[in-house]
Amino acid sequence: MELQQMRYVVAVAEERNFTRAAERCRVVQSALSHQVKALERELGVRLFARTSRRVELTAAGEAFLPHARASLESAERAHADAASAAGEVRGTLTIGLIPTVTAVDAPAALAAFHRAHPAVQIALRGGGSNEFVAAIAAGRMDVAVLGLPEGEPPSGVAHRELVRERFVAVVGEQHPLAGKRRVRLAEIAGETFVDFPVSTPGRAQSDLAFAAAGVHREVSFEVMDMGIVIELVRHGLVVALLAPALVAGVPGVATVELADGPGRVEYLAWSEFNPSPAALTFLRTVERGGLARG
Structure with missing residues (x-):
């Protein structure tokens, strides 16, 4: 059993296609297929169920795959550690x-x-x-x-603590809140909010702050992409609670200090x-x- 054969098996399992796996491994498909079949003969089991249009792992393949990945990771780590001992960082x-x-x-x-x-x-x-x-x-x-x-x-x-930050309310330049210097969460709880998906740490810090303030808010938009968050704010659709450094110098938005706003630690x-x-x-x-x- 060779590491290269394991690489081919992992590639086929992840690509679910022998042609794409061969392209990924930079080898002709016939060579990759030959090595996978040779490994199957050595193991005495079929790793893949395959037709001309479909490739899936068999039960034996499902059992073999995590060990193949672990072996490849160990080999890569051994290479990296040996190179590091010689003064070169690899891996x-x-x-x-x-x-x-x-x-x-x-x-x-x-x-x-x-x-x-x-x-x-x-x-x-x-x-x-x-x-x-x-x-x-x-x-x-x-x-x-x-x-x-x-x-x-x-x-x-x-872990190492990097920075502690207090959030601000981020609104569009034309939003009624844009002219205020400082507000409390109770004053803005009725606004339309954008935030990260529920149960994520990025969302938890704001949810905890509203709960501590004894007020309820509705999150109408759940987004993981900061670019989309900023555009929603810029168009006046929503209010976001963010670290001020994230929007420093961003055109079209304004920030308002929060007297009882959430904080986070990076x-x-x-x-x-x-x-x-x-x-x-x-x-x-x-x-x-x-x-x-x-």
């Missing part, structure tokens, strides 16, 4: 970024890291803080920037169990480059 680096990062200059950090360590393959992932924490704990992600409500630090991962998080050389080097890049404010 992969998977980074999670919430859509509301303000504490880290992510483009500058990535540019500095890539210039210094071009052999590292970088994968950026968007999403929410909870899924990032779970991915780091499971070994599927190396580093992430998290945004969590005050008093709820991440658990199960190593964290830099990474695996507390055997972090990869690439992960540790990226963390040092952020720290030494002054790219994280805290």
Whole structure:
């Protein structure tokens, strides 16, 4: 059994197509198919049920796939660790970024890291803080920037607090609230709001603040994309509660201080169990480059 055969099996399983898997692996389809069949003969089981139009994992394939992935990850880690011992950082680096990062200059950090360590393959992932924490704990992600409500630090991962922020109400320039300097949540609870999906940490901080104020609000738009949030605000449709740094200098919007508004804490998080050389080097890049404010 060879690592290359495992790579082919993983590619076919993920692409559900031998042609696309061959293109992804940069090999002719006949060679990929031959190696998959050779592995099936060695194992004595069929890994895929296939016709000319359809490819699916068999029960044996479902059982084999996670171990194949784990073997490939171990081999890549062994290569990266050996290179690191010789002074070269290699391997992969998977980074999670919430859509509301303000504490880290992510483009500058990535540019500095890539210039210094071009052999590292970088994968950026968007999403929410909870899924990032779970991915780091499971070994599927190396580093992430998290945004969590005050008093709820991440658990199960190593972390460093970057910054604490108080939210402001963000409205369109023509919105009636635009001329106010400071309001309470009770004064704006009847507005139409845009926020992150329910049960996400990005939403929780605002929900908790309204609950603490003893008032109820309706969220009419649930959005994960900050660009869409800003456009909805700019068109006067909604009010958003955001960290002020996210909208500093953005045309067409105004901010209003909140007397009892929510707060959040941004964290830099990474695996507390055997972090990869690439992960540790990226963390040092952020720290030494002054790219994280805290």
